[in-house]
Amino acid sequence: MNHSARILAVIWKELLQLRRDRLTFGMIVGIPVMQMLLFGYAINTDVRHLVAAVADQCNSHLSRQFVADLGQTQVLDFRYVVDTAEEIEAMLRSGKISVGVYIPADFDRRTLDKRRSAAHLLVDGADPTILGVANQLRNIPLKFDSVKAAQKRAPVLEVRPYYNPERRSAVFVIPGLMGIILTLTMMLFTAVAVVREREHGNLELLINTPISTTQLMIGKIAPYIVIGLVQLALIITVGMLLFKVPVRGSVLELYLAALVFIAANLSLGLFVSTIVKTQFQAIQVTIFFLLPSILLSGFVFPFDGMQKIVQYIGEILPNTHFIRLTRGIMLRDATISELYKEIVVLILFAAVAMTAAVLRFKKRLD
Amino acid sequence: MNDKADLVIRARGLTKRFGQLTAIDHLDLDVPRSIIYGFLGPNGSGKTTAIRMLCGLLTPSDGSATVLGLDIPGDAGDLKSRIGYMTQNFSLYDDLTTLENLRFIADIYSYPRARRSARIDELLQLYGLEEQKKQLAATMSGGQKQKLALACAVLNEPELLLLDEPTSAVDPKSRRDFWASLFALADAGTTLLVSTHYMDEAERCHRLAILDRGKKVADGTPAELQAQTGMSVVQVIAQYTLAAQSALQKLPEIRSVTQLGVRLRVLVPKRISDPLALVSAALGAQGIESDCALVQPSLEDVFVAVTLQEQDREIAA
Numbered sequence: 001m002n003h004s005a006r007i008l009a010v011i012w013k014e015l016l017q018l019r020r021d022r023l024t025f026g027m028i029v030g031i032p033v034m035q036m037l038l039f040g041y042a043i044n045t046d047v048r049h050l051v052a053a054v055a056d057q058c059n060s061h062l063s064r065q066f067v068a069d070l071g072q073t074q075v076l077d078f079r080y081v082v083d084t085a086e087e088i089e090a091m092l093r094s095g096k097i098s099v100g101v102y103i104p105a106d107f108d109r110r111t112l113d114k115r116r117s118a119a120h121l122l123v124d125g126a127d128p129t130i131l132g133v134a135n136q137l138r139n140i141p142l143k144f145d146s147v148k149a150a151q152k153r154a155p156v157l158e159v160r161p162y163y164n165p166e167r168r169s170a171v172f173v174i175p176g177l178m179g180i181i182l183t184l185t186m187m188l189f190t191a192v193a194v195v196r197e198r199e200h201g202n203l204e205l206l207i208n209t210p211i212s213t214t215q216l217m218i219g220k221i222a223p224y225i226v227i228g229l230v231q232l233a234l235i236i237t238v239g240m241l242l243f244k245v246p247v248r249g250s251v252l253e254l255y256l257a258a259l260v261f262i263a264a265n266l267s268l269g270l271f272v273s274t275i276v277k278t279q280f281q282a283i284q285v286t287i288f289f290l291l292p293s294i295l296l297s298g299f300v301f302p303f304d305g306m307q308k309i310v311q312y313i314g315e316i317l318p319n320t321h322f323i324r325l326t327r328g329i330m331l332r333d334a335t336i337s338e339l340y341k342e343i344v345v346l347i348l349f350a351a352v353a354m355t356a357a358v359l360r361f362k363k364r365l366d
Numbered sequence: 367m368n369d370k371a372d373l374v375i376r377a378r379g380l381t382k383r384f385g386q387l388t389a390i391d392h393l394d395l396d397v398p399r400s401i402i403y404g405f406l407g408p409n410g411s412g413k414t415t416a417i418r419m420l421c422g423l424l425t426p427s428d429g430s431a432t433v434l435g436l437d438i439p440g441d442a443g444d445l446k447s448r449i450g451y452m453t454q455n456f457s458l459y460d461d462l463t464t465l466e467n468l469r470f471i472a473d474i475y476s477y478p479r480a481r482r483s484a485r486i487d488e489l490l491q492l493y494g495l496e497e498q499k500k501q502l503a504a505t506m507s508g509g510q511k512q513k514l515a516l517a518c519a520v521l522n523e524p525e526l527l528l529l530d531e532p533t534s535a536v537d538p539k540s541r542r543d544f545w546a547s548l549f550a551l552a553d554a555g556t557t558l559l560v561s562t563h564y565m566d567e568a569e570r571c572h573r574l575a576i577l578d579r580g581k582k583v584a585d586g587t588p589a590e591l592q593a594q595t596g597m598s599v600v601q602v603i604a605q606y607t608l609a610a611q612s613a614l615q616k617l618p619e620i621r622s623v624t625q626l627g628v629r630l631r632v633l634v635p636k637r638i639s640d641p642l643a644l645v646s647a648a649l650g651a652q653g654i655e656s657d658c659a660l661v662q663p664s665l666e667d668v669f670v671a672v673t674l675q676e677q678d679r680e681i682a683a
Contacts, residue, residue: 009473013462020461020502205457208421209474210447364439365423 006211010219014193018223024189032181032231033238039177040243044169047133052099053080053088058107062142066119069140070101075133088122098124099134111142118142163331170243175326176299178235179319182228182258183265183293184286189224190269191282199279207363214358221266228262229255249329253336257325260346264318267353274360293319321345374399374526374557375420379429382415389415391580392429397559397573402552404571405561406669411577413561414454417528420559421451434525447475450519454530456511460504464495464514467503468521475522489517493547509540516547520556527551529560533567545570565666576672583672592663595671597621598641599663602630604649604656613652619644622670631661633671 018025056063070076076099082088088100100122104110110118123134164171197203206216232255239245247254268289276282294300296314303314314320321342328334328342336343375397382390390412397403405413418424420433422442431438436445458467468486477485490496493513498506503514512532519527529548533541545567552558552572560571568574568588575585584591604610607628614623614632622633634641642658649656663671 005473005476005479009470013459013466013470016466017459017461200460201453201455201457202459204423204453205451206474208423208446208449208451209471210443210476211474363422363443364425365418 003212003215006215007219007222010211010216011222014220014223028185028227028231029234031185032234035181036174036177036235036238036242039173040170040239043173046167046169047129048074049077050075050098050130050133051096052076052078052101053082053091053097054078054101054103055082055084055088056101056103057083057105058103060108062111063103063107063119066103066107066142067101070137073137073140075137076101085120085122092122092124098127098130168243170239171245171331172327174235174239174243174245175330176297176323178232178258178326179261179297179322180290180294180299181231181235182262182322183319184290185231186224186228186262186265187269187272187286187289188283189227190221190266191272191276191286192279193220193224194270194273195276195279195282198273198277204365207365213361213363217270217354217358217361221263221270224266225259225262228266229258232258245330247330248333249335254326254329256336257322257329257339257343257346260343260350261318261322261325264346264350264353267350267357268318270357271353271360274357293317296320298323315345318346318349372399373397373432375403375431375433375559377420377429377431380416380419380426380431381428382412382419382424383427388580390419393582395431395575395582397557399557400552400555401572402548402558402560402570404568404574405559405577406563406565406568406574406665407561407577408563410579412580413577414530415580416577417451417530417559417561421445421449421528447522448525450522450524450527452515452519452527452529452532454534456503456515456535458503458511458515458518461502463500463502464490464498464506465500467514468518471518471521477522485521489521493517508535509537509543512536512540512544513547516544520551525555525557527556527558529558531561531563533562533564541567565664565669569665576669578673578676581676583676584668588665591668592665595663595668596636596675597633597663597667597671598636598638599661599667600632600634600641600645600658601661602632602645602649602656602658603628604630604654606654609652610649610654610656613654614645614648617644617648620648621674624666624670631664631667633667633674 054067056067067078071078080091080097082091085102088097088102091097092100102120102122104119107118110116121134121137123131125131161167194203197206236247236251236254240247269286272282272285276285292313296306296310297317297319298314299319303311303320306314325336325339325342328339329336373396375395377393377395380390380393380395381388393416405416407413415424419426420431420438422439422445425439433445434448436442438445459470462470465486468489469482472482472486490499493516495510495513495517498510498514503511506514512535516532519529533544536544548558548560560567562568571588573585573587574591575582576591577583584594586594602610602614607625607630611623611625611630614620614630619638620632620634624631632641632645634644638644642660645658646656649658
């Protein structure tokens, strides 16, 4: 009874402070909405409208038709017409264009030569995504060749895209973004919440009262669990309304997974708060942790494509497991029992981080 | 009942080192019940470190201490609910109101819910904070903040109250009121340990210890300390105060010359049989007209004298 009263006192105090801290209060709603709008609309792996230049040295009926066809695909946006391949190279180098089409003077004759390609696509290949898109353009048929095109045999493999047949990036991005947003806000809020008390001297008073470390820690993280769940609801709602991201599996299971994930991040935030001395350091450590959570978790780059050693690092990050859970539940209609391994890892992570935080937090100043 | 049982704090050889620095060097301390005990010392003399060790916030590097019969730091956990601690800087929540801060503290100390609001009302009235009830701590004056801090520190009716430079941020009127509150607490049976660097505050303590660079250089009641200075104090009102000061400082027998307005306070060791003659002669030789008189040593004189003696001992050693 004593225990719960003390924990409730800390929770109530946190809520009172939060209510008066307009900026943090705004961030609870602001961070998820802003990031979703930004990333939901901005991240697009289905690339279109690459800025392009064309140098048509042939300028025949056929070549002009060919350039028009390329433009029709909407993959290329011909902004510049130049004369030579050198000019295209210069524009690539200066970053004005991503793709250049070079059509040599003997284009018409080359189209009939099976051993040689008729024209060149000069691509800024530094970006693999752009290169991949450019590769697709290789299959574009020539109009005069309509008879031959019809004769072309079907490819050996036909791709059937499950779970996201319209290939909308938002469907893939937003379930992953959930983890990023929760990692950022949960870690930052708890780390800062404890460190702020240390900076303001409140902790010197608190540790001189009969409250135990565990009571203090539980009281500190409980309000943020609720905030995390509110953020989750916000992300799911915005995702469904604006980006038509489906939740094909059980919403309850999604919340259950999120609850464990939030607990893992809050515990980590508490642990960080026992290491750092200032709020600024807390923010630095959070960012240090956030970057791998974005880059190595499978959010941006496919997990399978990473080096083995980096995959091991990725496996340590809670976000990696949470992304597998959200994508599984939301997109593939998977159940938690099918994904139990991910939940177990998250529970383990939360337990270890919480224990470490309680052990490291001393009711002393030395 | 033996003597030991009536000592609220008993420390022997209490030492705290931070790396190379010895913040508190073998402190022996006996604080009897229901008095105001003062720690007098300049900044950096180790007052805060000593208080933090006594409430279990810092682990002593050496030595032992019993506070309210509990061993420090081993039993510090049990001690927390029986002591009140007022930190040097305001450590309550700036973004909570007076009432919210008090309620929070009450709940943290598990103060019975049934009596909570009666106790808080009592404290608000006692410390004149009723009008600030719904005011955020951040917007209150230094004096009001300090009263709130005191109210929170005594809320759970502690047997021992530790106050670390409680009046460093308040005006003289608030300081007087604050000390009246402290005397009332001591009358009611609370033992208070107050650190300060104000001489006038030290004079109000029942007993005090003078700390200098981590060492206790003297202790006793203010009157005892004044009697034991080992220095005679000559008060000089001279025609040219500055010239008089420099003339006197040249004399090897004279330990210290302090200017207080138009007066000079001159410390002369007791072994000089006629300090008045020594001072007048020195000033007369320089052609400075003066009016000299022997006076009672103040606590400031005591403080200067004991720190000088400590320096002498160090030089000798």
